[in-house]
Amino acid sequence: MTRVILTVTLNTALDLTYRVPALTPHASHRVSDVAERPGGKGINVARVLAALGHDTVVTGFAGGPSGAVLRDLLAPLGPVDALVPVTGATRRTVAVVDTATGDTTQLNEPGPVITPGEWAAFLSSYGRLLRGARAVALCGSLPPGVHAGAYAELIRRARAAGVPVLLDTSGEPLRRGVAARPDLAKPNADELTQLTGSRDPLRAVHDARRRGARAVVASLGPDGLLAAAPEGLWQAAPPARAQGNPTGAGDSAVAGLLSGLVEQLPWPQRLARAVALSAATVLAPAAGEFDAAAYEELLPGIDVTTRATAA
Amino acid sequence: MTRVILTVTLNTALDLTYRVPALTPHASHRVSDVAERPGGKGINVARVLAALGHDTVVTGFAGGPSGAVLRDLLAPLGPVDALVPVTGATRRTVAVVDTATGDTTQLNEPGPVITPGEWAAFLSSYGRLLRGARAVALCGSLPPGVHAGAYAELIRRARAAGVPVLLDTSGEPLRRGVAARPDLAKPNADELTQLTGSRDPLRAVHDARRRGARAVVASLGPDGLLAAAPEGLWQAAPPARAQGNPTGAGDSAVAGLLSGLVEQLPWPQRLARAVALSAATVLAPAAGEFDAAAYEELLPGIDVTTRATAA
Structure with a gap:
């Protein structure tokens, strides 16, 4: 059996995008255009991994009519569906886009x-x-009924099975997950501050490592990625700020990091890939997709610098 | 076979209600509570008719996963489902309710x-x-692909079959429908102005009759109903303005008028029923439901006055 990359999305979503001229609270709006896609962070990560050529399996939960639609939409996209059926209905998310401004x-x-x-x-x-x-990626929020230590439990099982594990979540599930010693945690700036109490990213990534993560890669929006690992400390940024829709940019970064991990790339190459995929996602017209041509073009221009490791 | 009341909803909807603390454009919101109900004006009318004890059949179109959910939700509610299956998916509507203000x-x-x-x-x-x-009620907007003269066509067929027909729509479908001589048209104030060009309801209901409707009942929000018929001219209003959610109040008025028509009630009783059902819908906690106890209590207090018939 070919070994695959597994992504876990406990709170999958059917993502709806509604286009309206402009959203006005307490008014009635005719939606001009409706798009539906299978969503949830781990599903997004898996789609990017599949596009990069990795055999990918998604698991988590799906149920109800919205779960059935999600699975139908997922079927032709590449990742193998190993979602566990549940009685409750998969959540919907609605993104209302103002057509004039985006x-x-x-x-x-x-x-x-x-x-x-x-x-x-x-x-x-x-x-x-x-x-x-x-490798396995544990991604996103927990649905109601799942205990806050769920990711910690999944990390311990992955470690016991010798499978490298990446954690991308927030709040208490992140705090408890980090303590279970994942190979890599990927918080954004807000999640990192919430975890460590520090607004200084450099101080915070070191603190997050002390809390248990073997490596920490913080996504700092347009400032790119800050990575702290046993092998060193790096910052990676795109040459120019990408204009577009940031939906899914963090998930593409996770896919870049995870593919780099299984390909055993050196850290600077993993980070360059993650930043280029993230910027190519911001540039793509459809939310959460990445522009493959832009990715290839951006990759050589990503600036990765080593930073002093003293925190 | 018991003869039934038929309601037509060509553009049925799966109505979602999302509760959020307050809707802020361009922010992200966690929805605290999600409710789903079968919607579209004719579906709402049929539910009220069924609650009043009338055998009721709903038709129109339903399709896709949202159409299947609509039919599942409709099944236990009373009206008989005679919806015609279509390939496209029934639309969703999303009502985002600010919990603080409603x-x-x-x-x-x-x-x-x-x-x-x-x-x-x-x-x-x-x-x-x-x-x-x-009797048959033709209710709401037309879905894409259905021609603007569709209601006119349905009115001609009902008249040919000797079945009294009520029309509740807007814009060009209303204009062309009225010209096909329905037994009753029920525009609201805006629809009436759009049809006739007049902002004076009294002038406008007479004009709408001249355009072809045998009778016209205009819903004037908290001012109640203004009815122009061959038998006379009446205004019916509740004793006090009802506080609450006006969603579905117009549909409840249609159900009151239609039930009064098939029961051959005199106009003042039909109008009192329609106004009481409408107010009892505003008072009900769930959007589009009516409060049966409030209806019974309100009914004797509805003020119906005859107006001079000269316009």
Whole structure:
């Protein structure tokens, strides 16, 4: 069996995009255009990994009519569907885009309540999937009913199976997940501040490592990525600020880091790939897609600098 | 076969209600509560008719995953489902309610494109349903692909079958529908102004009758209903302005008028019923439902006055 990259999205979503001339609170709007795509961070990561040529499997939960639509939309896209069926309905997210400015208003449903039996079924499936995995990414928020230590539990199982594990979440699940010693944590600036209490990214990435993550890559929006690992400390940034829709840029960075990890690339190359994929996602016209030509063009121009490791 | 009341909703909807603390354009919102209900004006009318004890059949179009959910939600509610299946997906509407104030922001998808074959299938089904109908209500907007003269066509067929027909729509479909001589048109103040060019309701209801409607009942929001018929001219209003959510109040008025028509009630009783149902809908906590106890309490207090018939 070819070993695959596994991504976990416990709170998958059916992402709807509505285009309106301009959103006005307390008014009625005719939506001119409706787009539906399978969503949730780990699904986005898997789509980018598949586009990079990696065999990829997605797991997590899907249920109800929205879950069925999500699976139908996912089927032709590349990643293999190993989602665990649940009784509750997969959440929808609605992105309302003002056509004039491109500004987006986001409405996110909370997601289905996961029962203890459904969580047990997931754990059993996850254990089987780990046996065929080269790496695993744990991505996004937890649906109602799943305990805050869920990612910590999934990290311990991955480590026990010898599978490198990346964590991309926030709040208490991030705090408890980091303490379970993942190979890589990828917080954004806000998540990193919430975890460490520090607004200084350099200080905060070191603190996050002390809390248990083997390596930490912080995404700093247009400033690119700051990486702290046993092998060193780097900052990677695109040559110019990309103009466009930042939806999914962080997920593309995760895909870049994870593919670089399984390909055993040196850190500077992993980071350059992650930054180029992230910028190519901002530049793509459809939210959460990446522009493959832009990626190839951007990659050689990514500036990766070594920083002093003293924090 | 018991003869039924038929309601037609060509552009049915799966109505979603999202509760958020306050909608802020270009921000991200966690939706605290999601409600789904089968929607579209004729569906709402049919639910009120069923609650009043009338055998009711709904037709129109339903398709895709959202259409399947709509039909599942409709099944236990009373009206018989005679919706015609289509390939396109039934539209969703999203009502975003600010929990603090109750103010609502509405987002309406356009609806599926109806093919000529689907329209022909509907006409054939409609002809069969008319044979068992005591009255028919034609309600709401037209989905893409259905011609602006569609309601006029349905009115001519109802008249040919000897079935009284009520029209509740807007714009060009209303203009052309009124010209096809429906038994009753129920525009609101804006629709009436758009049809006649007049902002004076009294002048406008007479003008709408001259354009072809046998009777016209204009809904004037908190001012109640103004009715112009061959039998006379009346205004009906609740004793006090009802505080609450006006969603569905007009549909409840249609149900009151239609039930009064098939029960051959005198006009003042029809209007009192319509106004009481409408106010009881504003008072109900759930959008588009009516409060049965409030209806019974309000009904004796509705003030119906005869007005001079000269316009």
